[in-house]
Amino acid sequence: MTPVLDVAGLSIRFPNGLKAVDGLSLRVGAGQTLAVVGESGCGKSATALAIIGLLAEGTQVGGAVRLSGQELLGLAADEMRRLRGGDVAMIFQEPMTSLNPAFTAGDQVAEAIRAHRAISKAEAAREAVAMLERVRIPDAARRARQYPHEMSGGMRQRVMIAMALACRPKLLIADEPTTALDVTVQAQILALLDELKRETGTAVLLITHDLGVVADHADHVAVMYAGRVVEHAPAAQLFARPEHPYTIGLLGARPSAASPTALLASIEGTVPDLRTPPPGCRFAPRCPFRIARCETEAPALTALGAEHGVACHRAPLEASLAA
Amino acid sequence: MGIWLLRRVGQIIPTLLILSVMIFGLQQLMPGDPALILAGEERGDPQVLAQIRAELLLDRPLHEQYLAWMGRVLQGDFGFSWRIRVPVSELILEKLPVTFQLGLMAFIIAVLIGVPLGILSAVRKDQPADWAANGAALFGISMPNFWLGILMILLFSVQLGWLPPSGYVPITEDFWQSIATTIMPAFVLGTGVAGVLMRHTRAAMLGAMSQDYVRTARAKGLRERVVVWKHALRNALIPVVTLGTIEFGRLLSGAVLTEQIFSIPGFGKLVVDAVFNRDYPVVQGVVLATALIFVLLSLLADILYMAINPRLRRA
Numbered sequence: 001m002t003p004v005l006d007v008a009g010l011s012i013r014f015p016n017g018l019k020a021v022d023g024l025s026l027r028v029g030a031g032q033t034l035a036v037v038g039e040s041g042c043g044k045s046a047t048a049l050a051i052i053g054l055l056a057e058g059t060q061v062g063g064a065v066r067l068s069g070q071e072l073l074g075l076a077a078d079e080m081r082r083l084r085g086g087d088v089a090m091i092f093q094e095p096m097t098s099l100n101p102a103f104t105a106g107d108q109v110a111e112a113i114r115a116h117r118a119i120s121k122a123e124a125a126r127e128a129v130a131m132l133e134r135v136r137i138p139d140a141a142r143r144a145r146q147y148p149h150e151m152s153g154g155m156r157q158r159v160m161i162a163m164a165l166a167c168r169p170k171l172l173i174a175d176e177p178t179t180a181l182d183v184t185v186q187a188q189i190l191a192l193l194d195e196l197k198r199e200t201g202t203a204v205l206l207i208t209h210d211l212g213v214v215a216d217h218a219d220h221v222a223v224m225y226a227g228r229v230v231e232h233a234p235a236a237q238l239f240a241r242p243e244h245p246y247t248i249g250l251l252g253a254r255p256s257a258a259s260p261t262a263l264l265a266s267i268e269g270t271v272p273d274l275r276t277p278p279p280g281c282r283f284a285p286r287c288p289f290r291i292a293r294c295e296t297e298a299p300a301l302t303a304l305g306a307e308h309g310v311a312c313h314r315a316p317l318e319a320s321l322a323a
Numbered sequence: 324m325g326i327w328l329l330r331r332v333g334q335i336i337p338t339l340l341i342l343s344v345m346i347f348g349l350q351q352l353m354p355g356d357p358a359l360i361l362a363g364e365e366r367g368d369p370q371v372l373a374q375i376r377a378e379l380l381l382d383r384p385l386h387e388q389y390l391a392w393m394g395r396v397l398q399g400d401f402g403f404s405w406r407i408r409v410p411v412s413e414l415i416l417e418k419l420p421v422t423f424q425l426g427l428m429a430f431i432i433a434v435l436i437g438v439p440l441g442i443l444s445a446v447r448k449d450q451p452a453d454w455a456a457n458g459a460a461l462f463g464i465s466m467p468n469f470w471l472g473i474l475m476i477l478l479f480s481v482q483l484g485w486l487p488p489s490g491y492v493p494i495t496e497d498f499w500q501s502i503a504t505t506i507m508p509a510f511v512l513g514t515g516v517a518g519v520l521m522r523h524t525r526a527a528m529l530g531a532m533s534q535d536y537v538r539t540a541r542a543k544g545l546r547e548r549v550v551v552w553k554h555a556l557r558n559a560l561i562p563v564v565t566l567g568t569i570e571f572g573r574l575l576s577g578a579v580l581t582e583q584i585f586s587i588p589g590f591g592k593l594v595v596d597a598v599f600n601r602d603y604p605v606v607q608g609v610v611l612a613t614a615l616i617f618v619l620l621s622l623l624a625d626i627l628y629m630a631i632n633p634r635l636r637r638a
Contacts, residue, residue: 054542111543
């Protein structure tokens with residue numbers, strides 16, 4: 001079956017020469033959630049913007065991005081615009097600033113509907129209220145007439161979700177959708193996204209730096225480091241048997257409820273400068289397991305199992321450490 | 324909202340009172356004795372001078388003069404012109420429509436040129452269209468009005484003979500003739516304001532275009548036209564509307580040089596003549612009327628600001 005989203009060999013180079021993403025590949029099936037995890041600056045958001053075609057002008061994008069088999073890169077601007085908000089929708093990190101302060105919530109949802117379907121204003125307004133109800137906004141008819149500044153952050157993010165899902169997209173990109181929200185609201189929003197995904201069969205690309213979010217809400221996880229996927233696996237497997245030294249480091253750096261007093265582990269060193277990336281494995285300078293080969297030859301993503309891939313010369317790590 | 328409006332209107336009264344003191348005081352700093360001018364041929368006769376001074380209260384202390392003037396103004400009486408013996412209020416009501424017509428036309432020209440140019444140059448930032456628009460704005464702001472006025476008269480009146488070089492026909496008399504007599508001075512006045520509006524629209528649009536909600540609008544699949552003209556412009560216009568209202572007030576306070584060049588009998592000409600003749604009641608009346616227009620327009624700016632900015636509506 002064709003995956004909803006199939007990204008192959010994606011590379012992104014910003015006008016300032018910075019190569020944000022280099023040879024990245026991802027796949028998401030219908031009704032699935034793929035989490036893309038990594039620290040800030042690893043290329044997660046650039047990847048999302050490349051998929052939806054919203055990178056700044058002058059950015060060079062190479063490789064392939066296919067939505068249900070249709071190639072998106074190289075589409076005419078107007079064709080891409082028609083897909084945005086229709087087949088592929090996106091919600092952003094900052095619900096406080098992502099809605100237009102000058103229009104009511106209902107108007108903004110209705111506008112998204114009317115951008116893709118030829119229906120009357122009144123009909124769109126009714127559907128907007130129905131969408132607000134679907135994202136569990138109480139008293140949706142009244143809320144639809146309110147302006148963003150009259151709503152809380154969580155409420156605004158629900159409006160964003162209603163707007164994104166209004167045209168039943170095949171793919172929803174959620175870029176750090178809960179980072180700016182309170183912890184309890186975070187949980188509600190993520191649960192809502194799960195429910196809506198089950199109801200509609202939308203594929204979700206969840207971009208986050210929060211491994212807690214990944215564990216509970218993703219089917220599959222891709223770990224990114226310095227513009228590349230270093231490891232991908234089903235969520236449960238990734239947590240149980242991480243293979244890439246960076247993934248191991250990330251998991252080790254999570255606060256633990258079992259020993260709350262223990263010092264947080266951290267990964268030594270800093271992310272490489274992507275204008276002059278190291279020639280070999282990009283994680284090598286920080287890697288406790290590096291060997292000579294790591295510093296000269298970039299490791300390819302190789303399969304460790306049916307659904308598990310890792311880009312590391314020393315994988316599988318346990319066997320190579322024992323040897 | 325109601326209480327806010329009341330409080331805001333209440334602020335007008337002290338503002339105008341302070342302004343009236345300043346107007347009265349500044350005028351006293353002007354050199355020249357009005358009695359000497361009014362006496363004309365008989366200026367050598369001390370008795371005539373004393374009589375004029377007594378009649379006009381010029382022999383009283385300043386605060387008495389001020390209170391006498393203010394007392395009448397509060398009753399709606401701006402006094403008589405010393406020179407032509409006509410009520411000042413009559414002069415104001417006669418010139419106000421002229422200045423208002425000129426100011427309004429200049430303002431419309433300024434908005435029609437300045438706002439679209441500002442949007443264009445923001446959307447095409449750092450491209451030839453942006454450079455051209457910025458150059459035009461710089462030209463509009465820095466070109467002296469009297470010089471542009473003279474050039475326009477030379478081209479459109481002397482060379483081409485399309486428009487009358489000077490004079491004014493009231494709009495109630497002949498609409499098209501009235502437009503023909505005011506279009507050049509309105510354009511001259513409008514270009515300066517257009518430059519200011521263009522620069523502010525550009526800055527506000529650049530700010531709005533980099534906001535997250537513009538990215539959201541694009542992510543919805545809206546046409547770029549809708550993203551710019553609806554989502555960005557609606558927010559960018561909030562400061563521009565305020566500025567535009569104040570600029571309109573400036574246009575209404577009379578354009579001294581431009582009215583002189585085109586011989587338009589508006590506020591500017593009235594006040595200049597009055598200053599040269601030391602016609603204090605006229606100067607005071609016109610300047611106070613101008614200040615009142617200004618204060619009312621800034622009240623209008625605040626009300627408009629509330630109306631187009633939903634975040635303030637319930638404040």
